Amino acid sequence: MKAIEISGLGKTYKGRKGTRIQALKGLSLDIMQGEVFGFLGPNGAGKSTTIKALMGLIRPTAGDALILGERITSCTARRNVGYLPENPSFYDYLTAEEYLTFVAKSFDVKGNLLEQRVAESLKLMELWEARKRPIRSYSKGMVQRVGLAQVLVHAPEVFILDEPMSGLDPLGRALVKEIILDLKKRGKCVFFSTHITDDVEKVCDRVGVIVSGQLQALDSVENILRSGLEGYCVQIRSGVKRLDVFDGFEVLRTHDPFVEYMVPAARFNEFMALVGHHSAEVMFVETRRKDLEAFFLEIVEKGEA
Amino acid sequence: MLNLVEITLKSILRDRVFHGIIFSALVFLLIPSVASLSMRQMTELSMNLSLSLLSFILLLLALFLGGTHLWKDIERRYTYSVLTLPISRSSYLVGKFLGIAIFIFAVACLLGLVAAGVVVFSSGIYPPERPIAWDNFVAAVVLDALKYILVVATAFLFSSVGTSFFLPVFGTICIFFVGSASQQVYDYITAPATTDISLFTKKAATVVYYLLPNYSAFDYKVNAVYGVPIAGSGLLLTLAYFAVYALIVVALAALLFEKREMN
Amino acid sequence: MALLACLCALYAAIIVPFASYMRSKPFAEKLGTLPTVATLKFMSADQKLFVGSSLVMKVIIYFGGLAELAKNRIIIPPDYPAMSRTIHAAVKLDPYNIDAYYFAQAFLTWDARQFTIANDLLREGMKYRTWDWYLPFFIGFNYAFFLKDFDSAAQYYRKAGELSGQELHISLAGRYMQEAGQTDHAIAYLTVMAKGARSPMARKTFETRLVAFKQVKRIELARDAFREKHGRLPSSLHALIESGYLADKPVDPYGGEFFIAADGKVGTTSKFAFKGDDKQPGNKGGTKP
The missing domain is CATH 3.30.70 (Alpha-Beta Plaits)
Structure with a gap:
């Protein structure tokens, strides 16, 4: 089953004096359920544009995309998606516990399950001790971990993570890799962007490379490694x-x-x-x-x- | 949506600027002594000052909350994490608006009670010539709250398109002043005695008058302070005007926000 | 630390002269130039009542301060035109404010002698304060006492009587409606006002005036006794005291000297007011609204 279907997605910004900047040029990409997909590309290649379009933050100027069969223009497409923004920031006047509860409620998680999930993800991300403190007082790495916790708290089918390893120390990176591998084991779809190839090599099934708004390569990690022998x-x-x-x-x-x-x-x-x-x-x-x-x-x- | 209302209320209550503004409510304690300077209307003056202070605090809150709330979410990139939840942008905006509206109304009620206390205290020292029109007082406080909720709505409209807090805050201030005076200007221009104004200007003024929020309609301070009777039908019309106008403004804001790019 | 101490000392040295300079600033300067009423209305948005009241308050505090000084024999001429301008602006913002009318009646008539302007202002107020008997009562008094228009006076006194339900105002209308009864009229009026005055400052104002008129009454009684006995008017106040008709020299609380005019009328050089800089009515046109 296709988890994410991107077909001919394009985004053109209007620049000054009528110039046009094509941030994304007809991107087509299918990602299967149960697959871990690494989205590679240098800075400014269009990774974030693609992800923002998928999450409904910006409107594509061409093409379309579906998440679990729902068009991204509707907010229902995000019902089963856990999204981690790049360098995330969360309502910092809330505590981690309050924030996770807010997110879980937004995904219609209720009652005992809600409490249980919040506690689980706090413990998994090693935020349990700090759960009663406002996010304002957290370090950068802790905020990143809140970001991962708020993705896990509602147990979605599809994970879209924008630079999930950034801002983490080696221990944190190892933890994230472990989590991604665990998600894969449980048959979830993980789509993440990065510019660190090592991360991709360790956890991804497939990898796509985007340069200047165009998909330049798309292959399984295994094939790439084999062909590079x-x-x-x-x-x-x-x-x-x-x-x-x-x-x-x-x-x-x-x-x-x-x-x-x-x-x-x-x-x-x-x-x-x-x-x-x-x-x-x-x-x-x-x-x-x-x-x-x-x-x-x-x-x-x-x-x- | 309720979830968002709850979060919004939490954010307001934990904000330091709000604490500062509420601190200014201590000025209420000074009112009886200032009012004692009056020669013949201590009770009236203390009610006047109380209602004025209440209005002023609500104005500050409405400008501060309405003008900066959405902007702050965008500026601090909270929108990336919140707007990507499975909630539509409209419900996000309406949820935020409702949170602030509920808050403004609650503060108005609370300060209204404080103001009533001040008035009772003053009238105990210098009994007024005429009985205090408490029903008018309640109407004045409630309508004042509604007015500032409308101010928040216009601030949201500006916020839904503005990229900084300048447009929401200063745009709202401008609309507030113009909207407070529009009735006067309209009355003057459309008065039969006014002949030196061209028909076109009159028509244009009428259109502008219909478009702008009429804030002066919500001013029942005179009725409260001096016990001037309020026409029930007028009050109902004003309530209906508020409901329809606020709904239109919020709907427009939601529509514009829906179209906005979150870069 | 030492710098801070120095600065504090400097502040202490400067604050007292600064405060006294600010205190002695003329009223008009303190108030600044008042914007036009239209601008004021626009600027005050939904705080018109507050701005109106604060303008009245400003005038009252200013005048109260002068009265306080006058008690200590320091006479600073009040700036009546500026006060009038301010009061007029205030009632445009808050046409219900009785303090404004009450105060305007006090200083515009006795002190600034702008009777017509006062009556116009009061009549405007009657449109709003439809329940208030004070406004017609003031107008009636001004017509009778200052303008000698007894017909109009009677009409307004009647209106005041209707509103208050008190016989007093109707009887006032009848009782003193001739020149001869002026002093009694003023005393009756001032007694009513002093009794109704709530703030100490207002009461003091009326009581001071009442004291002055009671002195006038005393002189008039002595003068009439003198005339009955001698068939002519006394040549001067001094003559009345010397011939024993007045036990002691009457003191004008406004700091003036009582005198008996050639036609027998009792007057005072203070004209029942603390010295103002605008003694001739309407001379500067500054009291226009």
Whole structure:
């Protein structure tokens, strides 16, 4: 089932003196239920514009989008969506507990379930101790955690998170990744934007790269990583009398008595055969591939060119 | 919607500016001594001063709440987290408006009681020549509250399109002054004795008069202070005028807010 | 810290002269130039009653201050035109304000001697304060005592009687309607006013005037006794005292000297008012509304 369906979404701003700025050019994208989708792109590429349009904050000038089959122009489309804005700010005169109660009520969560959910999400985000203090007194990281708690509190099907890791310390980032993986396990759809490729690599099923308002790449993380495979780094102990049998391979490092070779994927079997033949001792084998970052940078360069 | 009303009331009650304004209500305590300067109408003067102070406090509250409430939500980017909840923008705006309206009305009632206390105290020291018209007093306080709720509505209309608080606050102040004087101008221009004004000006003035909120219609201070009788039908018409005008303004504000881009 | 102490000392040094300068500022200057009534109405929005009352209050406090000074024999001429302007503006904003009419009646007639302006103002007030007998009572008195228009006076006194339901005003209308009864008329009027006065300042004003008129009455009685005995008017007040018709020299609380005019009328150099700078009626046109 499609959780988010974006078809031909465009947004054009009117600039000064009649100029037009196309922030988004005919974006089409389908995201399935149960999928974790990473939305990558440099600053100003149109990530936030897409998300704001999805959340009804701005009106697209072209195209349309559906969330769980409901058109985004209606507020009912957001009934099952948890949204975390970029650098969020919440009514800071309320306490975290009051704010979460307000959000849960807005999603028609009632009674015992409401209390239970509020307590759960406060505890999960480690805000339980601070729950009676106004948000005004929170640190930046705590506010970000309130943001995640208010997404979780009404247990939606679709999560739209704008830069969910920003403002968090390494512990917080790990927690967020864990939460996203847990949501995936429970069959939820998570759509999040980021410019940090490492986050995507760890948790996403698929990734889309947007540059200058256009989707430049859309593939599963697995495919990208596989296609980026360059070869292996193999270290052997040079008990071998004649090292020149490996002459066809590039030496990466010599660290007596160890030698490291760069082995292209296609010649891996050949290399291993040589190792066996000359009874060399393999210390370790390491995969060498272009990571997502390189993939991303390549696409951005291509897109901007 | 009730949820939003509740949040709005909480936000007002926890705001420091509100505390400051309410602090000014302490001036009520000074009224009896100031009123004792009057030569022949201590009770009338203390009621006059009480109602004036009440009006003034309500005006401050209406300008401050109506003019800055929406703006603050946008300025502090609360809208990103609130407008993306499954509530329509109209219900957000109406919820906020209702919260402030309820608050203004409650403050008017509370200060009305304080004012009544002041008047009773003054009349105990210097009995008035004529009995105090308490029904008129109640009418004056209630209509004053309605007037400032209308002021909040116009402030919301400006807020729904303005990007800073200048337009809502100063626009509302302008409309407040013009709306308080529009009846006078209209009466003058349409008086049969006024002949040196062109027909076009008269027509234009009439149109402007119909468009602007007529705040002077809600001023029943004279009736309260001097016991001048109030026509029941006039009062009903004024209430109907309030209801229809406020609904139109809020609906218009909601419509404009619905169309607004939240960048 | 030392700087703050210095500044405090400086403030202490400057505040007393500053306060006394502010106190001695002329009324018109203190009030500033009053905007036109139309502007005032616009600016005060829904606070017209408040602005109206505060204008009246300003005049009352100012005049009260002068009366206080006069008691200590410090005579500062009141600025009647400015007071009149202010009162007129005040009743435009709050046409019901009895303090304004009450006060206008007090200073516009006795002190500023602007009888017609006073009566016009009071008649305007009657349109609003339809229940109030004070306004026609004032007009009646002004007609009879100052303008000698006894027909109009009777008409307004009757109106006052109807409104108050008190016989007094109707009988006032009849009793003193000739020149000869003027002093009695004034005493009767002032007695009514003093009795009805609630604020100490108003009562003091009326009582002062009442004291002055009682002195006049005493002189008149002595004069009449003298004339009965001698068949002629006494040459002077001094003559009355010397010949024993007056036990002691009457003192004018307004600081003037009583005298007997050539036609036998008793007057005083103070004209029953603290010295003003606008003694000739209507001379500056400043009392126009």
